[in-house]
Amino acid sequence: xxxxxxxxxxxxxxxxxxxxxxxxxxxxxxxxxxxxxxxxxxxxxxxxxxxxxxxxxxxxxxxxxxxxxxxxxxxxxxxxxxxxxxxxxxxxxxxxxxxxxxxxxxxxxxxxxxxxxxxxxxxxxxxxxxxxxxxxxxxxxxxxxxxxxxxxxxxxxxxxxxxxxxxxxxxxxxxxxxxxxxxxxxxxxxxxxxxxxxxxxxxxxxxxxxxxxxxxxxxxxxxxxxxxxxxxxxxxxxxxxxxxxxxxxxxxxxxxxxxxxxxxxxxxxxxxxxxxxxxxxxxxxxxxxxxxxxxxxxxxxxxxxxxxxxxxxxxxxxxxxxxxxxxxxxxxxxxxxxxxxxxx
Amino acid sequence: xxxxxxxxxxxxxxxxxxxxxxxxxxxxxxxxxxxxxxxxxxxxxxxxxxxxxxxxxxxxxxxxxxxxxxxxxxxxxxxxxxxxxxxxxxxxxxxxxxxxxxxxxxxxxxxxxxxxxxxxxxxxxxxxxxxxxxxxxxxxxxxxxxxxxxxxxxxxxxxxxxxxxxxxxxxxxxxxxxxxxxxxxxxxxxxxxxxxxxxxxxxxxxxxxxxxxxxxxxxxxxxxxxxxxxxxxxxxxxxxxxxxxxxxxxxxxxxxxxxxxxxxxxxxxxxxxxxxxxxxxx
Numbered sequence: 001x002x003x004x005x006x007x008x009x010x011x012x013x014x015x016x017x018x019x020x021x022x023x024x025x026x027x028x029x030x031x032x033x034x035x036x037x038x039x040x041x042x043x044x045x046x047x048x049x050x051x052x053x054x055x056x057x058x059x060x061x062x063x064x065x066x067x068x069x070x071x072x073x074x075x076x077x078x079x080x081x082x083x084x085x086x087x088x089x090x091x092x093x094x095x096x097x098x099x100x101x102x103x104x105x106x107x108x109x110x111x112x113x114x115x116x117x118x119x120x121x122x123x124x125x126x127x128x129x130x131x132x133x134x135x136x137x138x139x140x141x142x143x144x145x146x147x148x149x150x151x152x153x154x155x156x157x158x159x160x161x162x163x164x165x166x167x168x169x170x171x172x173x174x175x176x177x178x179x180x181x182x183x184x185x186x187x188x189x190x191x192x193x194x195x196x197x198x199x200x201x202x203x204x205x206x207x208x209x210x211x212x213x214x215x216x217x218x219x220x221x222x223x224x225x226x227x228x229x230x231x232x233x234x235x236x237x238x239x240x241x242x243x244x245x246x247x248x249x250x251x252x253x254x255x256x257x258x259x260x261x262x263x264x265x266x267x268x269x270x271x272x273x274x275x276x277x278x279x280x281x282x283x284x285x286x287x288x289x290x291x292x293x294x295x296x297x298x299x300x301x302x303x304x305x306x307x308x309x310x311x312x313x314x315x316x317x318x319x320x321x322x323x324x325x326x327x328x329x330x331x332x333x334x335x336x337x338x339x340x341x342x343x344x
Numbered sequence: 345x346x347x348x349x350x351x352x353x354x355x356x357x358x359x360x361x362x363x364x365x366x367x368x369x370x371x372x373x374x375x376x377x378x379x380x381x382x383x384x385x386x387x388x389x390x391x392x393x394x395x396x397x398x399x400x401x402x403x404x405x406x407x408x409x410x411x412x413x414x415x416x417x418x419x420x421x422x423x424x425x426x427x428x429x430x431x432x433x434x435x436x437x438x439x440x441x442x443x444x445x446x447x448x449x450x451x452x453x454x455x456x457x458x459x460x461x462x463x464x465x466x467x468x469x470x471x472x473x474x475x476x477x478x479x480x481x482x483x484x485x486x487x488x489x490x491x492x493x494x495x496x497x498x499x500x501x502x503x504x505x506x507x508x509x510x511x512x513x514x515x516x517x518x519x520x521x522x523x524x525x526x527x528x529x530x531x532x533x534x535x536x537x538x539x540x541x542x543x544x545x546x547x548x549x550x551x552x553x554x555x556x557x558x559x560x561x562x563x564x565x566x567x568x569x570x571x572x573x574x575x576x577x578x579x580x581x582x583x584x585x586x587x588x589x590x591x592x593x594x595x596x597x598x599x600x601x602x603x604x605x606x607x608x609x610x611x612x613x614x615x616x617x618x619x620x621x622x623x624x625x626x
Contacts, residue, residue: 195483199483199484199486200482200483200484201476201478201482201483201484202482204465204469204473204476204484205473207462207464207465207469208462208465208469208473211462211463211464211465212459212462212463214459215459215460215461215462216462217422217444218422218444218454218456218459218460219444219460219462219473219474220443220444220445220448220474220475221473221474222445274464278462278463278464278465279464
């Protein structure tokens with residue numbers, strides 16, 4: 001567009017409309033992703049030019065990916081959910097209990113999803129109906145539900161080796177044409193979340209709520225109901241992530257979600273979703289999760305000490321958020337420049 | 345029988361041109377009776393009696409905190425009145441079930457100052473949000489929304505060739521353009537009552553002119569409007585009637601012909617200084 005056809009009277013050709021604009025948000029992250037793979041291959045070709053490392057990524061990344069996808073919607077609505085590690089503890093226990101003690105793994109799946117959704121409903125209600133900021137209330141519910149999981153499990157872990165070879169294990173943790181199925185499930189969830197955010201009425205409502213709750217109310221969006229739904233969906237997705245993890249490991253332990261809090265959130269913001277709400281990119285979160293999930297192995301394989309992993313994640317996170325904020329809002333950069341100039 | 349088919353009591357409105365179902369027999373698009381709104385112990389609106397004719401442009405004026413915004417929020421379902429009655433097209437409204445969505449379906453549309461568009465969202469979303477074109481699973485027909493949005497932009501609003509299309513985000517628009525989008529949205533959904541909340545505040549003079557033209561087009565198309573405005577010159581020139589609010593009450597009903605701009609200004613200043621208002625003027 002760039003206004004080249006001003007006053008020629010020619011109707012603006014719809015084909016020239018900048019639809020790629022909408023997807024531009026995810027382009028830098030995709031470039032970074034492939035550049036990183038290039039770096040890994042450069043430093044450790046014997047590892048990164050072979051399939052097994054990618055195969056293990058496709059097993060380890062999906063749970064975090066599912067979490068990041070759910071969080072993308074949460075962030076789009078200008079909210080945050082810090083309670084998903086607790087859901088992972090709780091839902092994992094519910095599944096493990098049903099599978100191990102009751103020998104009803106499918107009921108366990110339903111319980112994992114339902115338990116997560118229940119946590120989500122309560123979060124959503126506290127946030128939307130009572131108006132408590134989500135960053136505060138989900139800290140509280142996180143303590144509560146991980147405590148409940150510990151109490152219920154008695155702090156014990158479950159070995160679920162009996163599931164080996166069962167239908168549920170093959171459907172959610174086998175391989176299909178050589179590809180780990182959990183990766184396919186994660187991709188399916190990604191497509192679903194993309195469609196919800198970009199094509200569904202619900203996703204649009206979340207974007208407007210994140211943009212401005214006042215505007216959302218004025219245009220007739222039920223901001224309470226939609227946010228309760230949002231947190232419910234997030235809870236169910238965390239339950240699903242927990243289930244995938246438990247089935248893949250064939251074991252449950254009550255601390256299994258704890259390492260994921262920061263990395264799943266980092267994936268979303270590295271991916272380019274706005275920290276202020278109102279704009280979010282599912283494609284960005286997808287590649288953000290892959291980058292985070294591969295960083296550990298990648299850094300170690302390149303010969304740098306594993307101690308550096310978190311330093312690098314931190315750097316990437318801050319750099320990415322600063323860049324995305326600058327790209328998304330040039331006015332903010334100008335204001336910063338002006339302030340720096342005045343200093344001198 | 346002379347001139348059959350004409351509405352008998354077309355007293356308030358001007359001359360509707362084709363819109364607003366002439367055959368139906370309502371006379372007021374909205375009418376409030378003894379409407380009160382309370383926020384905790386504060387009574388924001390006190391026994392409001394107000395009727396808006398079907399093709400009437402009513403200017404709503406009053407000081408900050410006089411209750412102008414609360415009044416339009418009550419009329420459009422954003423705020424629930426604590427007591428009183430509301431009639432839409434002469435039909436009583438169940439206040440308990442009244443909502444923005446319900447007001448939309450009754451063809452009411454509000455253009456809030458700075459607050460009716462999602463900044464980061466493209467125009468095709470902003471035109472349809474709350475009333476999306478969806479299939480039965482709730483998925484939006486983006487292609488259709490985009491097409492209609494572009495059509496409104498070019499045909500109705502004359503945004504052709506200014507580098508704005510359905511994919512532009514609101515953040516890129518000037519203040520006048522934003523008001524234009526919001527008014528264009530109201531017209532597209534065939535609203536019978538368009539409510540404008542200080543649409544010209546903080547706009548450049550050339551932009552103000554655009555907005556006033558948009559408001560005139562509301563009148564021409566046979567619709568009604570409630571127009572909240574700080575700048576008395578703007579309302580005085582446009583409105584069929586001026587309603588003055590002060591501390592939650594209606595203190596005057598004025599036709600611009602009855603009062604010059606100077607008289608009106610003096611009247612409002614006196615009001616501010618606490619001179620007892622004489623109530624329903626003239």
